[in-house]
Amino acid sequence: MVEMIPSVGRELLYREAINEALKQEMRLDDNVIIMGEEIAGGAGREHLGIQDAWGGPFRTTVGLIQEFGNERVLDTPLSEAGFMGAAIGASSTGLRVIAELMFVDFMGVCWDQLINNAAKMRYMFGGQVEVPFTMLTRIGAGFGSAAQHSESFYSLFSHMPGLKGVVPSDAYTAKGLLTAAIRDNDPVIYFEHKGLYTQPSLVPEETYVLPLGKARTLKSGSGITLVGISKMTWVCMDAAAELDKLGIDAEVIDLLSVSPIDYDHIIESVKKTHALVVVDEDTPVCSIASDICARVAEEAFDYLDAPPTKVTAPHTPVPYSRVLEDQYVPNVPRVVTTVKSLYEGYR
């Protein structure tokens, strides 16, 4: 059994942990290749001594081209439908492709390839084909980037039978889940949060795999279960510290996977705490948060002292102006207020 919380290792940033997983998996398996926009950068200018000009838009792929060459590290033209489809095609014919979609907001450009090919090929073809494909992409608001560069649309992918999805929340889970995603024989969407890249945490040097579809408990408690998704896990942890001062002992679960969702882990917790708040940066309608609340209501109804509740973004696009964006993303005061009102209303 792998530990879900590391006890050994050295401090790496989230982005360095992603980089380490990519390098280690590419060393272990020649079939693993990676492609995307600015993965290396300055493509085709080796003759001018230019290589790895960007190392990825957020420097998660830095150094790959030096080690693995431009046959396994492919900068692409700005053609997401074409290269994502090609990555899926290559993954179904013997390669194991990692492809990057720079921001999840651009999924519309390649959505058809993801949902009609990657997600369905194995099933439609009667199990003849495997699609060991990993798509890296980015989520998260809070950076003044407005409506087309700030979404957290993992729920849309979870809706699709055939796709798996992970939302690592720190460097340790970033490495272990990326290793798992690459080795998995199904398409996995790997959601990096822009607000976590420079967060350090303990990461073992050797490779390790964290299980897809498993959540972890970061803080145990008996008063209420808080479920965080990606960066929202840390909002839950901070809220739990505040709640502690109010005498409310919160348990915090870090979801880690958005498909499959570890309902059992959450339900076990709710059986103990009798209350649930899911904190989700995505919009609320047909969301992971609403899905978890519904599942808990169905399967743990008798254990609940209060309605399963969520703290999410509103049902609007992401606004540009700071004064609006600050209200948009769930924050500690909103979680604390929500928990307090559940306590006052139902306990």
Next chain:
Amino acid sequence: MELNKEGLLHLYKVMSTIRHFEERGIPETGQRGMSASVHSSVGQEAVPAGVCAHLSSEDYIGSTHRGHGHCIAKGVDPKAMMAELFGRASGPNKGKGGSMHIADMTKGMLGTNGVVAASIPLAVGAALTSKIKKLNRVAVAFFGDGAANQGVLHESMNLAAVWQLPVIFCCENNGYAESTPFEYASSVEALSDRAASYDMPGFNVDGMDVFAVYEAAGLAIERARAGDGPSLLECKTYRYYGHTVFDDPLTYRTKEEEDYYKSRDPLKLFREKVLPEGEISQSELDSIDTDCLNLMEEAVEFADSSPMPEVSDLYVDVYSDYPISMMKRGTNMSI
């Protein structure tokens, strides 16, 4: 617009306004912590100036993430644009959009756009409106060399050719998509060659020379207005700065290349062509520059003194008709 004295001064004023807007507005936006998604078009001023000189506010343009120049050339108020960049309620988008979404429908400006190539079919659609409603308007889709490799451009070009729509596909080929060189990403050397695939004329011009842009755009727009269908216009240009303020372009391009293009600066080229003819004096151009400098001072003041949006505006303009309570329902929003 004809290139009499007034027209010439207009071209220069547009280019100078764009230059000054970028040079002042982008660092000011950065100082207000909002620079994540702002892209400078310094170096590329001749393209929007030369193209939009043929357009009225009735005509349409679609723009890109690097779109301040398109906005200014199409007549959007730089003061309002500055306010938008600062996230103020007095911006054309009321602070909801920022640099990558500036839109002003009163000027036929269909928005800068954060998704590369996404605005191209919008311009095609505006041309369709014009054709069906017999409005005699044209639409220009501005896009970059990176956008040229998106499937939607190709679908849009075919569609516009099949329907013979009054649209100009105007590629600002500045040699790079972020750090990716054009020659790496494109199978052809001249994007204008792709026009042949869609049976439309392809023009290829020096995008640092506002007169070359003006002339070719004039031919393409005249064709479109006459009902002869779409054209592809490739303008070879250059961005002086990095992709965003966070990018150091010398990691993927050379100083010599930068110097070459800067030696062919569009405002400088304009002066070199126009001043020897004697009709316009150096001091006339200098005073345009001074006016633009002052305008930016005013714009920054205007933006800073404008109110921020009300927090409740978060829920405004999502739909024409939808209960706000439904946008908040089950979210535990605090406002």
